[in-house]
Amino acid sequence: MKIRADILRMYKDIHSWVGITAGLALFVAFYAGAITMFESPLQNWATRPVPVSSVALEKTPELLAKIFAAQPQAMKSYSVIVHPTPEQPARVMWAALSGQERVSRHKVYAGMDADGNLEIVHQDPPEIANFINVLHQRVGLPFPRAISRPIMGIIALLYGLALISGTLILLPSLAKDLFALRISHNVKRLWLDVHNVLGFFSLPFHIVMAISSVVFAFHEPIFAVEHWMLGKSSALHPPQVRHGGTQQSHTVLLTPEAILQSLKVQVPEFEPDTLNYAQGRGGKLALRVAGHDPRYALRGPDSGFAGVDPYTGKIVSTDYLPGHQTPAFAVTTWFFSLHFGSFGGTPVRWLYFILGLAGAFLFYTGNLLWVESRRRRERKTGLLHDTRATTILASLTIGCTLGCVAGISASFAANSFLPGGGSYAAIESVYYAVFLFMIFLAFVVGVQSHKQLLLAIAGVFTIAVPVVDILARPAVFLRSGALSLDGTAFFLGAGLILTAMKIHLRTQKRRCVQSDLSASPR
Amino acid sequence: MSVSSAKPLSSRNWFSKASAGSVFGLGLTFAIAGIIGLLIHSDAMPMSASGQLLMWLIPTLWIAILGACFMFRSGLRAWAVLGALNIVLWGVFFTMRATFS
Structure with a gap:
């Protein structure tokens, strides 16, 4: 072309x-x-692990009644977990969200002991x-x-x-x-x-x-x-009434078990994960069921959603329900899903992981190219050393990229020994301390001849993730996700250290050749 | 787009072209999205599928215009042509909206 x-x-x-x-x-x-x-x-x-007793699904109504008696504010918004995991350890939980920032994500878990006594556990995840x-x-x-x-x-x-x-x-x-x-x-x-x-x-x-x-x-x-441009036309098309037939006649909530049963009949392929109840305007309770269907793209990072009538169990909204969306909603879901990699399950996640790392490397090589071609142009004009702009950019490139790698690895390692895994502020300080240190180092040592030092430090921080994880919490093999994370960090860290050693040996060799040349008799 | 073979294009006047693409390019995408929205009777509510599709259309068109605006011979020409297109398409949009409602 x-x-x-x-x-x-x-x-x-x-x-x-x-x-x-x-x-x-x-x-x-x-x-x-x-x-x-x-x-x-x-x-x-x-x-x-959170010290809260597990509760059978069929006992959830009893648990909910006890929660609402003790803590009525939980009624406003709570979730019933279908399959509790370490991340969502209790049958019923609710969150204290502080605005949109999600900086404090204080969670409350509820369970019952063998005698039916209510247990409430607070946790900052x-x-x-x-x-x-x-x-x-x-x-x-x-x-x-x-x-x-x-x-x-x-x-x-x-x-x-x-x-x-x-x-x-x-x-x-x-x-x-x-x-x-x-x-x-x-x-x-x-x-x-x-x-x-x-x-x-x-x-x-x-x-x-x-x-x-x-x-x-x-x-x-x-x-x-858009609303300013087209909003008026909504008067011509009154909003569709979605809540078909929910008159005041149904005032008794269905049990979570009955909801799941009803969903199984209506959408057998959809696997519900969480039942999210929330009081809307006028105190009316709405139910949004988060779940997944491996055959379809999901609207959220981990789930698609069904709007369900909590009194009848009937699905009232299929806008975000995988496989039951209108074509237009399916298209927008694909846009989100293509960003989140939330289609096709774990293999696609790994593919996206690799594409993401490749993308990061693309930008790294792009910056190096910029520095390299600037350097050439400057040499052509007869300059023996890099100009200040080139040096700053070269240092920033190496410092920021390896600083990000080292900072994230350090935050992972910090998780293993900080109390409760570390608050947002604690993790943030660890990351930026390491990140800024690496940028500082890049400027001080000069990346032209000491790139390998920063590579090695990033490698050591990364390889420290599995080491610290195994030392601090030895039952690694029993914890979900530990092997994948520790393994990936190990290989990435080892790769960084090996690259650093290779560059070091190469510069060493070049220096030897240079000193031989200068030492040889003229 | 308007390219004369006499004067080669260069990146030297990037700012005037890029600013035309950013400002008038965005105006243009909204006008186009608005016309499409009227044609498909969208109420542009964030919860509706049509509202969301129109929203996704805007960054896509905007990026495309940003990429293409450097093909204008000069910044002045970029401002003039994109500005004229804005006036025409916004005119079409308001006329359509007035007749539809």
Whole structure:
């Protein structure tokens, strides 16, 4: 395919400038996002056992009656867990959410002992999994949501622009360059080949991520404008009445068991996980059943939803019910699901994990390319050393990326010995302390000759995750998720350390050759 | 788009083009989404499927316009052409809305 030379040059410039502006934030977003694929298993891994007795499903009405007698405020919003897990250990639980921030996620669990006495346990769940998700959503920035969301949206727009320009400049040489992984002494050529291959083969994934991230950042103002533009027409189309036939005649709630039975008849393939009860306007109780169906895409990161009448057990909303959505809702569900990787079960999660890491590496190689080509241009003008801008950018690239890797690993390791797995503030301080230390180190030691030091530190922090986990909580094999996490961290950490050693040996050798040359008699 | 072969395109005037693409590009996407919304009788409620589909349409079009706006010969031309398109499409939208309701 032929594209005019001036257009190519223009888009090349645009690509490198948007890349360099957004690259580091995108690295953090993708690295943390890849880990967020396993937020729920990680939460199970991080959570300490909660001393609360299990209650059989058929005894739930008795438990609920006792809860409401003791703590009436729980009636406003509570969940019945179908299959308790470490993350959701009790049959009935409710949350004390503090606004939208989800920074404090204080949970209350309820159970009954053998004599039928009510047990209530309060817990602040460990925040590591949530912190990494928030870090992902805030592209690594330590600012509150109101500030970091729009910044994330702008980064996502730049990312979209980088995808368009990157694809355009690759097109003319696509056939020639794509499968050519030239491993030679020309570092820039090698990084460029890797960058092209990664970028091209994960392009659909990246398009989905760019568009959905802009949506996540700006959907509220967009809806507001849409409403201003089209809102009036709603008078012509009165909202559909969804609550078919729920008159005041049904005042007795169905038991959770009966609800599940009724769902099994209506939607046999849907596997309910949680029954979420909430009082709506006017005190009317609504029931939203979260569950999954492995054959379909899910609207949420882990679940699809059925709106159910809590008095009759009849499904009143199939908008987000996997396999029972209207085509239009199914399309929007796919948009979300393609971002969350919430389709196709665990294999897709791992695929997304790999694509996420590959994406992070794409941005890393992009930044290195920028530094490398700047360096070449400067050398051509006769400069012997890097200019300050090049040095700063090289240090930032290595410091931020390896700082993010080291910081996240340190937060995981901290989970094992911080009380209760660590509060949000504690985990956040561990992450940013390590992150900033690595950036500081990158500037102090100079990344041109000491990149391997930072690689090694990131590797040590990462390999510390399984080591600390096994030492601090030895029954590793019994805990869900521990083996996958510890194994992945081990391989990643070992890989980083090996790369560091390889670079170290190579520079050592080069230095020997240089000193031999200078020592040899003229 | 309008490209003259005499003067090659360059990234030097990126800001004027990019700002035209950001501001008028966004205006354009809303106008297009609005016209489609009127045609499919969407009430644009966040809970409705049509409202959500229109919402997803906006970032998609916006990114596409941002990518294409550099093909304008100059920033001035980008502002002029995108601005004119805005006036036309918003005009169409308001006329349609007035006739529909």
